[in-house]
Amino acid sequence: MKNILDEYSKYGPLFLVDEEHYEEFCGYLHETVYKKSDFFLKEGEECQYLGFLKSGFMRTFYINEGGEDVNFNFHFDHYFFTDYESILCHTRSKMNIKAVKDSEVLLLHKDDLQKLYKKDAYWQEFGRKMTEIIYLNAKKRIEELLYYSPEKRYNNLLTENPKIFQMVAQKHIASYLGVKPQSLSRIRNRTLKR
Numbered sequence: 001m002k003n004i005l006d007e008y009s010k011y012g013p014l015f016l017v018d019e020e021h022y023e024e025f026c027g028y029l030h031e032t033v034y035k036k037s038d039f040f041l042k043e044g045e046e047c048q049y050l051g052f053l054k055s056g057f058m059r060t061f062y063i064n065e066g067g068e069d070v071n072f073n074f075h076f077d078h079y080f081f082t083d084y085e086s087i088l089c090h091t092r093s094k095m096n097i098k099a100v101k102d103s104e105v106l107l108l109h110k111d112d113l114q115k116l117y118k119k120d121a122y123w124q125e126f127g128r129k130m131t132e133i134i135y136l137n138a139k140k141r142i143e144e145l146l147y148y149s150p151e152k153r154y155n156n157l158l159t160e161n162p163k164i165f166q167m168v169a170q171k172h173i174a175s176y177l178g179v180k181p182q183s184l185s186r187i188r189n190r191t192l193k194r
Contacts, residue, residue: 004029004054004106014052014078016129021122028112034058034099040081041097047086049107053079056103057167061175062095069096071176073141074164084134087113100168150179154187 004011008022017025029052034040040058041047051058058075060083072095075081086093087110116123144153154177157164164173174184 004031010078011052014080016126016133021126025116028108028116029106030109032105032107034103034105036099036101038099039096040099040105041083041086041093041095043094043096044092046090047083047093047110049109050080050082050084050087050113051075051097052106052108053077053081054104054106056105057100058097058103058105059100059168059172060095060097061172069175071172073137074100074161074168074172074176076161076163080130080133082134084131145178150177150183151187151190153177154184155191158191 005023005026008019012019012022015022015025031054034056040049040051043063053075055077057077058079058081059071060073060075060081061069061071064070073081075097081097083093083095083097085091086095113127117127144156148156157173157177170184171181174181177184177187179187
């Protein structure tokens with residue numbers, strides 16, 4: 001954890017913590033490694049942790065009625081992830097979060113988060129900011145699926161996160177965009193011809 005403590009400029013903004021509270025926050029974190037294909041969370045489990053991805057790559061997905069996995073989100077280096085609904089409501093998760101490649105993760109247990117909230121107003125503000133980010137990210141994802149065509153979703157993904165196309169299997173990108181792999185190929189071909 002020492003290297004995390006020495007790198008406020010790198011990790012402070014990820015954690016949404018100012019320099020004054022940074023060391024205190026780091027004291028609650030536990031570092032772990034998820035090997036490729038390890039689960040951070042499985043459907044049916046209650047989520048216990050907030051994860052901060054130090055390095056690696058994770059994906060959040062669910063299994064639909066047809067038994068296919070559908071990608072909801074991808075998480076890269078310096079990314080925050082969890083099933084916040086499960087943590088807030090103490091319910092079993094409907095999601096799976098799995099390592100796509102070996103990943104170093106910093107974990108904050110939900111009970112430790114509650115301890116921080118009880119300490120002072122700073123940590124309550126921290127919780128509010130974290131919740132707002134989770135909400136806005138989920139809203140953006142839902143709006144993309146509701147309002148944009150598959151081609152527009154593809155172009156947005158290409159613009160915002162081009163490295164995803166080198167790291168993620170085409171079938172996972174297709175399910176994230178809400179299309180079949182064949183449709184993704186057609187979209188890519190049309191985009192390349194422009």
